Amino acid sequence: MRKEEELEAVRLNKFLSHNSKYSRREADRLIEEGKVKVNGVVVENLATKVTVNDEVHINKTPIKEDKNKMPTVIIYNKPKGEIVSKKDPQGRKTIYDSLGKRYAHFMSVGRLDYASEGLLLLSDSVQIVDALMHSNLERIYKIKVNGPIGPKVESAMMHGLELEDATDGAFKGSKIRSMKFAPFLGYNIVSNGEKFSKIKVSINEGKNRELRRFFAHFGLDILDLKRFEFGGISLNNLPTGKSRFLSKEEYRNLRDFLSQNEEDDRSF
Structure with a gap:
């Protein structure tokens, strides 16, 4: 088990977002404007970390976490x-x-x-x-794509895929270019057609539009994506x-x- 201080230390913007009405972006702005104090000292460093034992204020308003609260x-x-x-x-x-x-x-x-x-x-x-x-942990999705699931797609799902250029399917402006896709935990092709195909896939990550990038590499756009298990x-x-x-x-x-x-x- 980790030490308590390592376990509880979180970024200040996350602490503020978690325990107040402000989003992380708004919390960052408050920090930069010098409106946040930690243990009585104004903090303007966005990388600051705090624990539930620190005294945090936005202006004169204390921001606290209830240590005895049961998580939900x-x-x-x-x-x-x-x-x-x-x-x-x-x-x-x-x-x-x-x-x-x-x-x-x-x-x-x-x-x-x-x-x-x-x-x-x-x-x-x-x-x-x-x-x-x-x-x-396993994440299971139901996906609809605008084309057939061919042998190359199936091979990549079974064996994994590494791309130097994985920008197709990414958010516009994403700084992540290359990606390594681990083999899928499993998949089931529900229907396979020239115009549309439906497939159920199981993976254990799913970050950075992983599925959209994966299928886009094979010229397939995801038309519908629904996660139904985590x-x-x-x-x-x-x-x-x-x-x-x-x-x-x-x-x-x-x-x-x-x-x-x-x-x-x-x-x-």
Whole structure:
């Protein structure tokens, strides 16, 4: 198990975002403007880290984390057309607009892009979010592409793929150019046609639009992408745009995972 101070130290902007109404971007601006104090000292370094034992203020308002609060994890069935962010500079709808003030301080485990939908985990625990985000737990997606799944695509799914130029399918302006794609944990071609194909895939990461970049390399655009399972936690019958708490069994499995990975086993 990690030392307590290593376990609890987080970036100041993350601490502010987690425990206040501000997004990380807004927290960065407050820090740069000299409006944030840590232990009575104005802090302007964006790389500053704090623990729950530090005294943090925005202007004269104390920002605290309840050390005795039991962490909560929820599942949100994200619809297309929502941004996984507290605020969007373009004014688009965010998941927090739908979730409401009750979950304004929750953080998402990774992201689903604007055009993607499905299972999104959120928690009010920094440790849980970090543990799940950096895990190799299985993520299962249902995907629709605009063409056939050929032998080259299947071979890459089975054996992996390394690309010097993986910019096709990336966000415009992304600085990530080359990527290494691990072999998929599994896949099932539901339908395979010249115009459209549907496939269920299982991977253990899913960052940086990994799936969109992978299929784009073979000239296939992803038309629909829905995540319906993460680490054994499933959407089941949860309607689009709705959220629910984890079941007792799901919480028990999460506790086991955190304990096995030497994460914050004091959280539960």
